[in-house]
Amino acid sequence: MRRALLVALAVVLAGCTVPTFGGSDHPESPTGGDAIGYENGYWYDDPVSVTTGDGLNESEREAVVARTMARVEQIRDREFEQSVPVSVVSRAEYRNRSGSSGSGSSRPQDPWNDQVWEALLLIGEDSGSSEEIGNTLSTTVQGYYSPSRDEIVVVSPTETPQIDRRTLSHELVHALQDQQFGLNGSAETQDTQLSRQGVTEGEANYVRVLYERRCGDQWACIALPDRTSESSGDGDSGSQEPSYNEGLFTVLYQPYVTGPRFVDQVRADGGWDAVDALHDDFPDSTEQVLHPERYPDEKPVNVSVPDRSTDEWSRFDHDPVGDTVGEASIYATVYHNGQTDGDRYSYESEASEGWAGDLVVPYRDGSGGYGYVWQTRWDTEEDAREFGQAYRAALTEEHDARQPRENVYVVPEGDQFSDAFRVVRSGRTVRIVNGPGVGDLNDIHRAEG
Template identity: 50%
Template structure:
């Protein structure tokens, strides 16, 4: 489980600025929602005299906190937002999100604007060192983050510089990160985070599955819904709504981006909107709503929407064959599942797939294409990290670690493709591994310098990693 993936973050600025896929609302051309919610017809001249409908006796779609979705508001962000401007901006955006998403807010949503420096300070939360060490082995098993750094360090660099904002389910509030000296809010970011608030109020966002792949899959629905809606929202701004101008300039706040890790955690934002669009095509917003009671369980389902909900991942187990010198971590669960999207990122990093394919033939609402032969056909996997059984050895040798990673594939041919991409393209070509015994390879230099045993049995491939060739059998004895 990756606790850093549990948080519901908004889309990354880097991607919003340059990689957001266009979204067209199929109902926008013949939108009758004005009459349905009791608002006036959109006026192309926002400065003209308008008379707005009376406030409804009870709450309804398209009206929030005294503002109709198509009502003009006086908001000027050139000198920041004052309290009255913030109130009007948030309330009207809530009303508009209701119209687009056809989902009612049950209560108001507090919105706070913080500087990027304040956000970095707030996000410097302490972590469980045992879990962090265990999680480092999961990312090392993916050959994405080696022994020269930790995944927490990578996330701190990435999130600290490129996050636009987030919604906190535990607090029921939105925090928007501003790079301006005076507080401003990007309208699309605000709409995105308000979708999360509506999701939380209607379906609940305070639970998370236990594995990395399932977390990314759940986020594929949650973030995909929000990204899809914020795209529809922005399309209405460009077509017929009078919208608050987006702040000029801005940037990523100087964050460092590890692109292969970014590709992994960006999966929900890239592939989620197409997944949600597919659900909506099947049965309207009701089908999207229903998915919250039966959320996707693997990134395979998000990457290939036709496999949802029927094609579930198989349960993969790894029997403990370690010697007395090694033990599993005292974590619950002891194993993680990384899934198809993370495996794609591994092969993309090490050029086992054509890097240009990432931006070739993406989904209708996706900037990237995560489909590749060595990672497609995934049926399930389990990564079990190992550490020295002696606490003294464990604490004195931070790189004395290992893992067993077992993957199961739909067919033997799929397993062969994965094995070939892992051994030939990744270990031997990318990491300069040399043969060190039967099915065993050694990487001598770099952050992934270790011993690896790779075996295939039909549709199952098992990778055993250890600091030395002699220790491979100590971590997982051959059957």
């Protein structure tokens, strides 16, 4: 799976040649041939003499990868079972490999998933979810580990192919996870996928941060590439900000921001053994990742949506029938649509706090029309009221929706979310019904009463 790693670090090391201060007092090789903190001839604190400004040749790359593996072992207190091949590609080559040239035109449409993202008011009808996800990843991904091929690919941040030590250490943690625990599990919903990544990506970013803290004072580290000259892959020098869907990115980025905090709390409570145990008992929701004190006891409630559609509308032949988006994605909706202040990456807002469960069920008719029913459940009536108010305000304030009658909103043509919406709160439940026009709302989900 592609790995997005865009955390900007405050420490930037100048120069191109790795310093050779310090020195190892370890034996040339460990007794028995291997040990934690030793890989392929290098101890974790051994110096390496390489020049990074012009890229790394094969022997230099082998040395840097071996020492970085040893350092990941030293921090994580886990042993690599085998070496990990590492290759470096340009941004343009990564886009070609991932099937996205920047337009996303080669990606198949996914109308079921489109409705899920439309419910979140993050990806509109003017572009499909597959296209937007592909474009966002092709712009932001810095490297990835492939479990199926047991290899790491680093996307060079400069015209000259270079390895960013932060990306390398992050991806090596994924390789270590795969060797020790396996990374081939699947998640049924968007929320459970993000919560699992809160462990895998959270641990990888957490180790990366611990690694960086040792650079300079304890360890000699290769210099960081100058990202200000990062190529966009089409000949541009990178003088302009890359274009991607920021609301979508807020969702995709959540595991990298809140995951390390979650892993840090688990480690503080039970050490690395407790972090190991997470791989057998992943969080059940992003709520637990955002609020570590709720792991593992506060489980999400099971939300079901009765089918109240007419014969003209039907659910997709899709398993599962609906998707759970979770607290992190709802936060992205609230923030991206101007309903909370503060830092985008805090993942905390009154309108998303108190989530208990949800289900988005997409619908379609026989003439190419689409809609959905999104039912959310909240811890308290006040939590439900706050979310309902925020969603209504997003429709009216951000998308100029008019309100022809109570609880019904119509976003005008020309807006990417041009549709009709019915937003109803009942106790701790908020149900949102969407369709092409007001007359379709009752056909998709007949109003109660």
